Amino acid sequence: MEQDEGNITKRINCLTPLCSIIIFILAILSAISSYYLFSQQHRETTISAASNEGGLVIKLSHGFVRAYSDFEAQYASGLLPNPALFRAHALKLTDLNSLFGGSLASEVVGFPGKAVRLEPKDDLMREQMTALQTHKDKKMKTSLFIRDGQTILRSVWPFYAKDSTCVNCHNKILGLTGSEQWKVGDLMGAQVVEKNIQQQLKDVSNEALLLSILIFLTVITVLYCFIFIRHQILLAKQLKTLANTDPMTGCMNRRNMYNKINNIEENVSGAILILDIDKFKKVNDNYGHAAGDVVIQTIAKCIKSEVRDSDWTARIGGEEFLIWLHNVSKTQAENIAESIRQQIESVVIEYQQKTIQCTASIGLYAFEDDSPTHFNTWFSNADALLYEAKSNGRNKVVS
Structure with a gap:
């Protein structure tokens, strides 16, 4: 009996340092896991939201082009600017800075020699344009890169020649002849939308850090409460044993x-x-x-x-x-x-x-x-x- 009491006391005394180590390890692992999962999930959400904003710009642009076509059909005198210039002017009028807090910029680019306005300004943009021209999916391409210490999400939205009217207009504007002319289905250019998401990613990181700290503290609190209750149960058991048993003989x-x-x-x-x-x-x-x-x-x-x-x-x-x-x-x-x-x-x-x-x-x-x-x-x-x-x-x- 004395040995049993000693074992209970020894277990109670040894639990504190051992459990403290285990609790600390579990809390650290829980905090790291929560930080990773939360930051990953909300990082993807931030990127998706930025892509959706880019999609909104594209819809605005397409709407202006359709509006131009309606005006062109109504006013055949040719006094209106060509579609590319009209679209550029319309996008300028939309004042993207006021729409998206100055974190978003857009421009239309094309292939060298065939660009209505701008050519790709860096290798990454050129690779994205080439991918749009050669891949079968012909869907928008996104990429993340760092510019001047800021994280930029770039989405490149393709413009394909859908009908002969569009092709003939662009060939005429650019003076293309023979094999150089656009054909229906060709990639005629792309609208590039860039969103500065540095602050959003920083906010996500800070929120994930705060959440992981809260989880760390919660795990420690819960586990220490569990250990405290277990200690109390062991102590109560020991006290009951001492109250009902002769300590010398165990009878x-x-x-x-x-x-x-x-x-x-x-x-x-x-x-x-x-x-x-x-x-x-x-x-x-x-x-x-x-x-x-x-x-x-x-x-x-x-x-x-x-x-x-x-x-x-x-x-x-x-x-x-x-x-x-x-x-x-x-x-x-x-x-x-x-x-x-x-x-x-x-x-x-x-x-x-x-x-x-x-x-x-x-x-x-x-x-x-x-x-x-x-x-x-x-x-x-x-x-x-x-x-x-x-x-x-x-x-x-x-x-």
Whole structure:
């Protein structure tokens, strides 16, 4: 029992540093994971939102071109500017800075020699234009790059020649002849939309960092609360054990024995044994009280080795034990008591290079279908029988 109590105390004492390390590692892993997942998810959302803004610009541009076509059909005098110049002028009038907080810019580009306005201004844009010309999907291309320390999302939206009217107009404007002329289906150019998303990405990073810190603190708090509750449960268990158990022998104490008896609500059969170590005072006088403690612990082990798990053993005095044998006949109880007596008589206790041998006297009182409210009477009878065993030479069972 003392070993069990020591194990519980040791576990409680060792939990704090070990659990602190585990909690810290779990909190760090949770924070890193949440930071990565949150930042990735919201980074993609930011890029998607910037692409959608670029799509809005393209819709505006297409709307202006269609408006020009309507005016051109209505006013065939040719006084209106060509579609490219009209579109550029219309985009200028839309004032993109006011629409998107100055973070977005747009321009129309084309291939060298065929550009209505601008040619690709860098290798990346040229690669995107080439991809639009050669790939079958013919969809908008996006890319991220750093310019002057700012993260820029560039989307390149293709313009393909959809009909002969469009092709003839551009060929005429550029003066293209022969094999150089545009044909229906060709990539005639692209509208490039660039969005500065540096601040949005910075905001995402800051929000992810704040979230990861909150998760870190939450994990630590929750796990420490769990550990605290577990500690309290272990302490409560230890206190309950100390309150109900004799710490030297691991047997029940007198109070626990009486509590168990008082909780019995029906008649019972069995026997109670009161065991007393013979001449125990001489053990203390000759070998010391520490040796006496070893003797008491050894006697308790002898008792436990002979009784069943369902039986109760309590230390009710310094060298006195009470044993409740459940559902046994008087003969069975006598056999168990005699086995205990013989076990005690035969054991040799080695203490500080000295040999100690002891005997015990036992008073046994059997009862059948009787009420536990009569326990004090049973106890008195067993105690009287114990006195008889001691008076008749000790080291015997009297029932």
